[in-house]
Amino acid sequence: DTGVSQNPRHKITKRGQNVTFRCDPISEHNRLYWYRQTLGQGPEFLTYFQNEAQLEKSRLLSDRFSAERPKGSFSTLEIQRTEQGDSAMYLCASSLVEDHYEQYFGPGTRLTVT
Amino acid sequence: AQKVTQAQTEISVVEKEDVTLDCVYETRDTTYYLFWYKQPPSGELVFLIRRNSFDEQNEISGRYSWNFQKSTSSFNFTITASQVVDSAVYFCALSEASGDSNYQLIWGAGTKLIIKP
Numbered sequence: 001d002t003g004v005s006q007n008p009r010h011k012i013t014k015r016g017q018n019v020t021f022r023c024d025p026i027s028e029h030n031r032l033y034w035y036r037q038t039l040g041q042g043p044e045f046l047t048y049f050q051n052e053a054q055l056e057k058s059r060l061l062s063d064r065f066s067a068e069r070p071k072g073s074f075s076t077l078e079i080q081r082t083e084q085g086d087s088a089m090y091l092c093a094s095s096l097v098e099d100h101y102e103q104y105f106g107p108g109t110r111l112t113v114t
Numbered sequence: 115a116q117k118v119t120q121a122q123t124e125i126s127v128v129e130k131e132d133v134t135l136d137c138v139y140e141t142r143d144t145t146y147y148l149f150w151y152k153q154p155p156s157g158e159l160v161f162l163i164r165r166n167s168f169d170e171q172n173e174i175s176g177r178y179s180w181n182f183q184k185s186t187s188s189f190n191f192t193i194t195a196s197q198v199v200d201s202a203v204y205f206c207a208l209s210e211a212s213g214d215s216n217y218q219l220i221w222g223a224g225t226k227l228i229i230k231p
Contacts, residue, residue, distance in 0.1 A: 042205050042221025043159070089157060103219065105151075105159035
C-alpha cells in the first residue's frame with residue numbers, strides 16, 4: 001500500500017485561471033476528505049465523499065470550488081477563477097467508513113495564486 | 115461549540131530534553147475522540163494517536179506519551195529525550211461522535227517544535 005497520493009505537489013497559477021487537483025486514496029478506503037490549510041493554521045474541512053457520493057460540504061467551499069469522485073476511487077478538486085485568497089495547501093485524506101476517525105493524509109498540493 | 119486550543123505557538127529545546135505540548139479542548143458531547151498528528155517539513159500529516167473520551171488511561175509509545183485528563187479538558191503530549199527528527203508542527207484535533215459532524219476533525223492551530231542539535 002502506497003498511502004494517499006496527491007498530484008500535483010505544487011501549482012502556481014495566475015489569478016482568474018482554473019486549477020484541478022487529484023487525490024488517490026488508500027485503495028480499500030471508501031471515505032475521502034478534502035481539507036485546506038493556510039500557513040500557521042490547522043487544516044479546515046472542505047468536503048467529504050463516501051464512495052462516489054459527496055455527503056457534506058463546508059460553507060468554506062464557495063461555488064467556485066467543485067469536487068468529484070466519479071467512480072468512488074480517486075477524487076478531483078477544481079477551483080474556478082482562482083483568487084489570491086485561494087493560496088493554501090490542499091490536503092486529501094482517506095479512511096474506512098467503520099473507522100472514519102482515523103484519517104490518513106496525503107502530502108498535499110500547495111497552490112500559489114499570483 | 116467544539117474548539118481545540120494549542121497555546122504554544124513554537125517551542126525550541128535542545129536535543130535530549132523532554133518537551134510537553136499542551137492541548138485543551140472544548141466540547142459538549144460526552145463521546146468524542148482526540149488525536150495528535152505530526153506534520154514534518156515535507157507537509158504530510160502523520161497520525162500519532164487517537165483516544166476516545168471513555169478511556170483516560172495514559173498511553174506510552176516509545177519516547178512518546180500522552181496524558182488525557184477530562185477534568186481539565188486536556189490531552190497533552192510529551193516527547194522524552196527529544197531528537198532532531200522530532201522537529202515538526204504537531205496538531206491536536208477533536209472529533210465528536212454525535213450530530214452532523216461525526217466525520218469532521220476540529221484542529222488546533224498547531225505547535226511548531228524545534229529540536230536543536
